[in-house]
Amino acid sequence: MSEALSTINEFVSSEYKYGFVSDIESDTLPPGLNEDVVRAISARKEEPEWLTEWRLKAYRHWLKMTEPRWQKAEYTPVDYQAISYYAAPKKKPALNSLDEVDPELRATFDKLGISLDEQKRLAGVAVDAVMDSVSVATTFQKDLEKHGVIFCSFSEAVKRHPELVRQYLGAVVPYTDNFFAALNSAVFSDGSFCYIPKGVRCPMELSTYFRINAANTGQFERTLIVAEEGSYVSYLEGCTAPMRDENQLHAAVVELLALDRAEIKYSTVQNWYPGDKEGRGGIYNFVTKRGLCKGRHSKISWTQVETGSAITWKYPSCVLLGENSVGEFYSVALTNNRQQADTGTKMVHLGRNTRSTIVSKGISAGRGQNSYRGLVKIAKGAAGARNFSQCDSLLIGDQCGAHTFPYIESANTTAQLEHEATTSKIGEDQIFYCNQRGIETQDAVNMIVNGFCKEVFKELPMEFAVEAQKLLGVSLEGSVG
Amino acid sequence: MKTPDNLTELAGAADPVTGRFTAPFQHLADRLSLSGEPSWLLALRQAGLAAFAATGLPTTQDEDWRFTNLAPLRQFEFTPTLGQSPVDIPTEALDGLAFHELDAARLVFVDGHYAPALSSPPAEESGFEIRPLSEALAAEPGTLERELAGHAALEGAPFTALNQAYFTDGALVRVAAGRELAKPLHVLFVSSGTRPGLAVHPRNLILIGDGAAATIIEHYVGLQEQATLTNAVTELVVGDGARVEHLRFQEEAVSAFHFGMLRLRQGRESNVSAHSISLGARIFRHHVDPTLEGERTECVLNGLYLARGRQLADHHMVVDHARPNGASHEYFNGILADQARGVFHGRILVRPGAQKTDAKQTNKNILLSDDAQVNTKPQLEIYADDVKCTHGATIGQLDPDSIFYLRARGIPLETARRMLVHSFAGEITDRIRYAPAREEVDEIVWDWLEALEQVHIGRRDGSDEPVPA
Numbered sequence: 044m045s046e047a048l049s050t051i052n053e054f055v056s057s058e059y060k061y062g063f064v065s066d067i068e069s070d071t072l073p074p075g076l077n078e079d080v081v082r083a084i085s086a087r088k089e090e091p092e093w094l095t096e097w098r099l100k101a102y103r104h105w106l107k108m109t110e111p112r113w114q115k116a117e118y119t120p121v122d123y124q125a126i127s128y129y130a131a132p133k134k135k136p137a138l139n140s141l142d143e144v145d146p147e148l149r150a151t152f153d154k155l156g157i158s159l160d161e162q163k164r165l166a167g168v169a170v171d172a173v174m175d176s177v178s179v180a181t182t183f184q185k186d187l188e189k190h191g192v193i194f195c196s197f198s199e200a201v202k203r204h205p206e207l208v209r210q211y212l213g214a215v216v217p218y219t220d221n222f223f224a225a226l227n228s229a230v231f232s233d234g235s236f237c238y239i240p241k242g243v244r245c246p247m248e249l250s251t252y253f254r255i256n257a258a259n260t261g262q263f264e265r266t267l268i269v270a271e272e273g274s275y276v277s278y279l280e281g282c283t284a285p286m287r288d289e290n291q292l293h294a295a296v297v298e299l300l301a302l303d304r305a306e307i308k309y310s311t312v313q314n315w316y317p318g319d320k321e322g323r324g325g326i327y328n329f330v331t332k333r334g335l336c337k338g339r340h341s342k343i344s345w346t347q348v349e350t351g352s353a354i355t356w357k358y359p360s361c362v363l364l365g366e367n368s369v370g371e372f373y374s375v376a377l378t379n380n381r382q383q384a385d386t387g388t389k390m391v392h393l394g395r396n397t398r399s400t401i402v403s404k405g406i407s408a409g410r411g412q413n414s415y416r417g418l419v420k421i422a423k424g425a426a427g428a429r430n431f432s433q434c435d436s437l438l439i440g441d442q443c444g445a446h447t448f449p450y451i452e453s454a455n456t457t458a459q460l461e462h463e464a465t466t467s468k469i470g471e472d473q474i475f476y477c478n479q480r481g482i483e484t485q486d487a488v489n490m491i492v493n494g495f496c497k498e499v500f501k502e503l504p505m506e507f508a509v510e511a512q513k514l515l516g517v518s519l520e521g522s523v524g
Numbered sequence: 525m526k527t528p529d530n531l532t533e534l535a536g537a538a539d540p541v542t543g544r545f546t547a548p549f550q551h552l553a554d555r556l557s558l559s560g561e562p563s564w565l566l567a568l569r570q571a572g573l574a575a576f577a578a579t580g581l582p583t584t585q586d587e588d589w590r591f592t593n594l595a596p597l598r599q600f601e602f603t604p605t606l607g608q609s610p611v612d613i614p615t616e617a618l619d620g621l622a623f624h625e626l627d628a629a630r631l632v633f634v635d636g637h638y639a640p641a642l643s644s645p646p647a648e649e650s651g652f653e654i655r656p657l658s659e660a661l662a663a664e665p666g667t668l669e670r671e672l673a674g675h676a677a678l679e680g681a682p683f684t685a686l687n688q689a690y691f692t693d694g695a696l697v698r699v700a701a702g703r704e705l706a707k708p709l710h711v712l713f714v715s716s717g718t719r720p721g722l723a724v725h726p727r728n729l730i731l732i733g734d735g736a737a738a739t740i741i742e743h744y745v746g747l748q749e750q751a752t753l754t755n756a757v758t759e760l761v762v763g764d765g766a767r768v769e770h771l772r773f774q775e776e777a778v779s780a781f782h783f784g785m786l787r788l789r790q791g792r793e794s795n796v797s798a799h800s801i802s803l804g805a806r807i808f809r810h811h812v813d814p815t816l817e818g819e820r821t822e823c824v825l826n827g828l829y830l831a832r833g834r835q836l837a838d839h840h841m842v843v844d845h846a847r848p849n850g851a852s853h854e855y856f857n858g859i860l861a862d863q864a865r866g867v868f869h870g871r872i873l874v875r876p877g878a879q880k881t882d883a884k885q886t887n888k889n890i891l892l893s894d895d896a897q898v899n900t901k902p903q904l905e906i907y908a909d910d911v912k913c914t915h916g917a918t919i920g921q922l923d924p925d926s927i928f929y930l931r932a933r934g935i936p937l938e939t940a941r942r943m944l945v946h947s948f949a950g951e952i953t954d955r956i957r958y959a960p961a962r963e964e965v966d967e968i969v970w971d972w973l974e975a976l977e978q979v980h981i982g983r984r985d986g987s988d989e990p991v992p993a
Contacts, residue, residue: 113587421919423894438909442876447904451917452591454898456891459920466906466913 072129078102081229084129088198088233091205094212101218101228108222115414115446116354116383118327121292128230128263192245192276193238197265200236207238211269215298215335215362223294224331227263231296234265239274239305248504250279264295270305272338277308279507293352295330303338303365308346310507314514315351322381325353332359333389336368336397344371345388346502348511353382358416360389363397363425370399373499377515378411378443387417387434387449392425392458401432404496407443414446421458428455434464437495489515541598542580549573549689552607559607562665568673572688575678582682591867591899592809592838597781600753601721604690610637611716613747618642621712622773622968623741626960628710631656635716636692636724646707651700654709657727658693668696672729675759676787681811683783687757691727694758697740701733701763708739708958713756717748717777726756730770734763734791739958740770744784746777746804754805755783760798764791764818769799769957773965776804778833784810792818792847799956800827801965802837803972812841816850816878827856828952830972831864831896838867843885845878854885857952859945860896861976871903872915878908885915890922890948892976922948942973949973 072083081102085095110120187194193204200208218228239245270276293315299307309332318325328351334343345359355378361370372388390399405413415434436445447464469491477487492515493500500508549569557566581598582589611634618624618632629646631654632639638656646654653660660668678685695711713726732738744754754776762768776782782805790796802808808831814823829837837860843852858866872883889898902915922944930940949969956962 436904436906438906438911441879441909443909444905444907446906447902447915449902449917451900451902451919452898453889453891453919454896456894456896456921460918462902462915462917464902464904464913464915466904466911468909468911 071127074127075124076102076126076128076230080128084230084232087129088201090198090201093209094201097212097218098229101225102230104219105222105225105229108225110222114356114385115412115416115448116356116385118354118383121327123226126292129232186246190243190246191240192243193236194249195236197231197234197236197267204236204238207269208236208267211267211298211300213298215300215333216296216331221331223329224296227265227294227296227331231263231265234267234295236266237268237276237278239268239270239276241271242273243271244274245276248277248279250281262291262293262295264293266295266297268298268307268309269300270302270307270341272303272305275306277310277504279310279504281312281314281507292327293329295332297330297332297359299334299343301334301336301338301341301343301368304340305338306342306344307334308344308504309334309359310503311345311347311349312507312511312514313347313349313351313355316353317351317380317382318353320380322353325382326351328352328355328357330357332357333362334360334370335362336365336370336394338368339365339394340367341365342369342371344369344373344502346373346499347375347386348499348503348507348514349374349376349384349386350514352384355382355384355386358387358389358418360391361399362391362393363399363428364393365397366394367396368394369397371502372399372401372403373502374403375406375496375499375511375515376404376413377406378408378413380409380411382409382411384412385414385416387415389418390420390430391418392421392428392430394425396427397425398429399431401430401434402498403432403434404499405434405436405445406439406492406495407436407445408439410442412444412446414448415464416448416450418450419452419460419462420450421453421455421460423454425455426457428458430458430460432460432462434462435495436464436466437492438466438468539580542577544600545581545602545686546573546577548602548604552604552690555607562661562669564669565661565665565672569689572673572678572685572690575685576682576689579682579685588680588840588869591865592807592836594807596807597753600751600781602723602753603721604723604725605635605637606690606692606725608635610639611635611718613639613642613714613716615642617747618712618714621745622775622964623710623712623743623961626708626710626741626964628708628741629654630710630712631695632712632714633693633726634714635722636713636726638693639714646709651703652705653696653698655696656693657696657729660696668729671731671759671761673759675761675789676757676785676813681785683755683809684757684785684811687725687727687755687785690723690755691725691757694727694756695730697728697730697732697738699732699736699738702735703733704736705738708741708961710741710743712743712745713754715744715746715750715752715754715776715780717746717750717752717780720751722750723753723755726754728756728758730758730760732760732762732766732768735765736763737767738769740768741961742770742772744772744774744776744782744804746775746780749777749779751779751781751806752777753781753783757785757787759787760796761789762791762794762796765793766791767794768796770796771799771956771958771961772801772810774800774802774804774808774810775968776808778804778806778835780805782808782810786810786812788812788814788823790814790816790818790821790823793820794818795822797824797826797955797957799952800825800839801953802827802829803968805835805837807836807838809838809840812839814841814852815844815846816852817846819847820849821847821851823850823852824955825852825854825856826952826955828949828969829856829858829866830949830969831858831866832861832976834863836865836867838869840867840869842871842873843883845872845874845881845883848877848879848881850878851882852884855952855955856887857948858887858889858898859892859949860889860898861892863893863895865896866898866900868898868900868902868917870901870915871905872913874906874908874911874913876907879910881908881911881913883911883913887917888948889917889919890945891919892945945973946970
């Protein structure tokens with residue numbers, strides 16, 4: 044088993060590939076948080092009065108809340124007064140074309156492997172690139188506009204479609220929801236806004252690259268997607284962050300709203316800096332993601348591949364309110380070194396004949412601790428509700444941990460719920476079997492891990508599936524001696 | 525260790541509810557020390573009381589008690605039976621109770637006090653010590669100091685702590701290495717229910733030597749419909765290579781409160797089957813807390829809870845795999861009618877180094893009414909890589925195809941439903957190895973089902989109107 048051991052060692056020791064700091068001047072607020080800071084953020088973004096008030100309400104509510112500590116992860120507490128709550132790349136004039144984008148920024152994206160030019164030509168993907176907090180470039184706007192789809196940065200949406208933002212902001216995740224949602228509501232800097240009008244099938248995959256850049260800047264994204272009756276949208280979110288020594292807090296809020304027969308597919312590949320081998324540095328990823336299936340026959344599907352962050356703590360959820368609505372959750376979470384993940388989903392069945400599926404794959408290596416925590420709740424009125432949950436864990440090495448904490452609550456006789464979980468490791472005999480057939484140990488491990496995650500990867504849009512496989516492949520590469 | 529003075533303070537300082545549970549102690553403690561309880565025992569009781577006073581009654585804010593609301597217990601007039609004189613009940617009162625006809629040795633406790641007239645302890649024999657705890661404490665006060673309350677931890681277990689303060693009596697069982705208990709032991713705890721507020725605290729200590737074997741039935745029954753409290757703790761220590769079957773059967777009054785703790789420690793290559801069958805009590809909460817301390821240990825936890833009316837049945841367990849090659853299997857089925865609630869919390873903990881652990885946990889529930897509810901939390905916490913751990917939970921109703929199959933063969937709908945529910949319960953009862961007990965339990969389950977007015981299993985079985993789309 045020495046080969047496998049060295050596999051593990053190398054796997055554990057592979058360095059974060061995307062660690063670099065791009066040198067762009069930032070307009071940054073000094074660290075600290077009070078009402079003035081909230082006002083300053085709002086002022087800088089030239090927001091209307093109602094939004095400033097909303098932020099302040101959220102801030103005041105946040106002051107009354109205490110930080111939750113029930114998650115299965117250990118970390119040094121966040122000093123909320125030591126964080127700077129606003130950083131924007133300094134140049135402001137509106138851009139007419141990609142050529143006007145700061146070359147340094149362009150280079151950064153190139154390093155990340157997402158050349159905007161290429162993206163523009165390729166595959167019909169519109170990219171709203173978020174560098175720190177302000178959107179810098181948006182492509183394919185015109186194409187989308189033709190279909191009536193609104194896809195822009197949050198601050199732009201506030202200016203151009205205030206009535207929509209006002210109507211839907213906080214409709215799914217109110218600022219009172221939890222500690223981090225309240226914080227985000229008070230200080231959110233930017234994010235994406237997406238509105239699909241009635242009956243429109245969005246002509247392309249929408250994608251945003253989030254990226255934390257300036258040191259010591261927490262990033263407080265806010266994403267809001269509204270799918271009107273009979274519409275469809277697939278949204279992709281992918282993340283990389285440069286290497287830092289201090290912990291950075293990422294407390295984003297994502298709200299999805301699906302009306303009658305609408306469908307939203309939300310995919311995430313998250314590869315933020317996980318910290319060094321001892322777990323120093325690395326991102327705290329404390330995110331609130333929730334979708335509301337408000338309409339009949341609506342559907343929301345979450346797919347996530349989580350390989351980064353020192354701590355991942357999030358539960359993309361579906362509230363299934365409309366009759367016959369469907370919630371799905373597919374997840375691959377990989378923890379390595381001292382990474383900790385406490386992630387899962389919540390499926391709240393309120394409407395009749397609502398259905399949900401949960402497939403969660405946890406991979407733990409090194410000293411990683413990987414927890415699945417999920418809630419399936421069937422309310423009394425959710426007659427005929429159906430849930431299937433499956434949580435599988437793969438352990439690589441004997442110092443990691445894999446945990447499952449499902450909560451299953453049913454108050455309706457006609458509901459059918461199933462939960463299954465298994466834990467396994469890559470068997471010596473599996474490796475041996477592959478070796479015997481001329482497959483090298485490295486390839487065998489890749490094959491087994493990819494096979495393990497297949498159910499989730501097949502849910503990802505094409506481009507992401509490739510990236511996700513590459514990501515796991517990269518982590519596993521050189522892992523075998 | 526707290527001094528009695530501190531305890532008075534504690535009792536006074538705590539909230540009024542906790543105070544009601546701790547207040548009787550001071551008065552009792554004086555009497556007990558006068559009545560000649562050894563001083564170590566008094567210290568033990570004091571430690572228990574202090575631990576309880578420190579936390580008080582748990583609330584739904586405690587993660588472990590999220591779904592079990594003890595609000596009704598907060599109104600409870602707490603009158604511990606410790607120090608009270610035993611209630612006499614006639615032998616006929618026991619006629620017709622479950623397991624009464626079994627060919628078994630029997631220890632009977634009424635409101636926590638040993639009732640020699642009702643009991644038939646086994647004949648004395650070397651290698652076996654089976655008698656009430658009180659008798660052993662009176663005869664040789666020193667011998668139990670090390671063992672009694674040495675296994676069940678107080679931390680995070682307020683009811684165990686409360687029991688440690690107020691326990692009256694219970695069974696002491698010692699089986700020497702290599703010996704086998706010829707007949708099963710039936711330990712019967714009767715709640716007389718003569719008045720409300722009675723708080724009975726039974727305590728059992730069962731020590732099974734290396735390579736020994738025993739079958740023990742722990743049986744709780746309420747004679748009258750009364751709001752009483754039973755808070756029982758059993759410490760079961762099983763030596764290397766020993767085999768034990770433990771059946772816990774709870775049929776208290778439906779307005780009673782019942783809290784239980786089975787603390788199980790298993791030695792190398794031992795094999796334990798612990799069954800928990802529960803029918804009674806308004807709020808029933810049972811902890812099973814096994815630690816697989818030796819290698820190649822096998823542990824089967826098997827439970828069935830039947831609840832109707834406004835009953836709540838809660839099973840809570842943490843299976844601790846501390847050593848390699850252990851196997852644990854947990855099977856819990858629940859049948860819930862009317863407004864009943866079922867709660868299940870099971871955690872499999874595999875410690876670092878406990879390689880080759882094979883752990884399996886299932887919790888299945890059938891809801892017989894639209895107002896019944898289930899909350900289940902099957903959890904895995906795993907710190908070793910070479911393990912096989914699975915868990916599963918289901919909540920639902922009977923398979924419509926099975927119902928159709930039976931109806932197609934001329935079996936009326938209602939009977940078909942009962943048959944299927946019965947077989948669902950049978951999955952659990954069939955695991956009881958001691959056949960006479962198994963048959964009795966089976967009959968009791970069938971009677972329970974018969975007593976239900978209608979086994980209404982959702983509307984998916986084609987019988988009633990279909991669920992509108």
